[in-house]
Amino acid sequence: QSALTQPASVSGSPGQSITISCTGTSSDVGGYDYVSWYQQHPGKAPKLMIFEVSSRPSGVSNRFSGSKSGNTASLTISGLQAEDEADYYCSSYTSSNTLLFGTGTRVTVL
Amino acid sequence: QVQLVESGGGVVQPGRSLRLSCAASGFTFSAYAVHWVRQAPGKGLEWVALISYDGSNKHYADSVKGRFTISRDNSRNTLYLQMNSLRPEDTAVYYCARDLEPVLLWGPFDYWGQGTLVTVSS
Numbered sequence: 001q002s003a004l005t006q007p008a009s010v011s012g013s014p015g016q017s018i019t020i021s022c023t024g025t026s027s028d029v030g031g032y033d034y035v036s037w038y039q040q041h042p043g044k045a046p047k048l049m050i051f052e053v054s055s056r057p058s059g060v061s062n063r064f065s066g067s068k069s070g071n072t073a074s075l076t077i078s079g080l081q082a083e084d085e086a087d088y089y090c091s092s093y094t095s096s097n098t099l100l101f102g103t104g105t106r107v108t109v110l
Numbered sequence: 111q112v113q114l115v116e117s118g119g120g121v122v123q124p125g126r127s128l129r130l131s132c133a134a135s136g137f138t139f140s141a142y143a144v145h146w147v148r149q150a151p152g153k154g155l156e157w158v159a160l161i162s163y164d165g166s167n168k169h170y171a172d173s174v175k176g177r178f179t180i181s182r183d184n185s186r187n188t189l190y191l192q193m194n195s196l197r198p199e200d201t202a203v204y205y206c207a208r209d210l211e212p213v214l215l216w217g218p219f220d221y222w223g224q225g226t227l228v229t230v231s232s
Contacts, residue, residue, distance in 0.1 A: 001172065003154065036218040038155070045205060045222035046155065057210070057220060089155050093216045097169050099145075099157035 004029060004090055004102035011108040017078040020105045022090035023071060028100055030071035034093035037066060037075045041086045049088075050075060077107070085109045112136040112221045114206050119226030122196055132189040132206030132223055140164070140184035141212040145219065146191050148202035148228075158204070159191065162215055174200075196230045203227050 005023040012018040022029065022037075029035055035053045038046035048057050050066035053073060063078045073092070077084055090102040118130040132144070146158040159170045159180040168180055179192040189206050204226055207219035 003156075034216060038219075040155075045224060046219070047222075048210070048218050048220050051210060051218035091155075091157070091217065098171055099160075099216060101147075101155040101157060104154040 001094065001096065001098065001100055004092060004100050006088075006090060006102040006105045008103070009106045009108065011110055012077075012080045013110045014080055014082065016080050017076060018080060018107065020075045020077075020088055020090075020107070022073040022075070022092075022102045024073075024092055024100065025071055027096070028071075028092040028094040029068065029073050029090075031095060032093050033068070035066070035068060035073040036091045037064075037073075038089045038091065039084075039086045040089065046089065080109055082109050112208070114208065114221055114223035116204060116206055116223040116226035119204065119228045121229045121231060123232050124197060124230055126196055127192070127194045128196060128228060130191040130193065130204055130226060130228070132191075134187045134189065134206075134208070137208070138212075139182075139187040143167075143209045143215045144182065144189045145207045145209075145217065146180060146189075147205045147207055147219070147222075148200075149205070149225075150199075150202040153202075156202070160215065161189070163212065167215065193228070196228075198230050201228060201230050 037050040040046040054066040145160045161180045181190045206223045208221045210220040
């Protein structure tokens with residue numbers, strides 16, 4: 001199975017909002033509400049930011065929000081801050097009893 | 111505090127085997143499903159395998175099925191990944207990760223280890 005499709009890069013100025021898309025199929029993103037988003041800074045382990053499409057773990061800023069429409073999930077970061085500069089990955093459960101990650105998006109704060 | 115510490119990585123020739131370990135502490139290891147996720151140098155994340163809390167359910171990515179075996183020893187609070195017939199494309203940092211809640215099987219992952227690097231090269 002191929003990875004879920006994400007844009008390679010997204011950028012924004014401090015204070016702005018950005019949205020990262022994650023496109024799959026009806027066998028993964030579109031078929032289940034088991035979409036998660038992870039943030040990864042260079043040389044570090046990933047950090048869970050959003051789970052079950054739109055739920056935030058405790059301790060994660062409410063500037064991060066998630067949504068889904070059809071086969072595409074989205075992560076929105078509002079009030080962009082310098083510390084948000086990182087790689088972001090979506091993931092989804094699939095009908096083949098596997099987990100798929102997205103291709104990853106590099107977020108740059110201008 | 112919850113900790114996951116991987117070990118066992120290193121340089122190995124193609125076709126050989128390696129066993130990774132992940133030592134867990136700070137939580138009831140026997141209550142949680144755990145996973146292996148890998149990341150090739152400069153590349154994205156790839157899910158590798160999962161094992162349920164009691165070891166009764168195991169699932170693998172197609173890329174490793176038949177070559178890798180996930181197992182756990184709840185008495186030792188340790189997760190394992192036996193990797194056989196290694197290929198250059200298996201070169202990656204291997205992370206162990208824990209499910210957010212005990213009842214889950216397919217993530218999400220709230221705690222990750224620091225990773226251990228496996229390099230497959232002649």
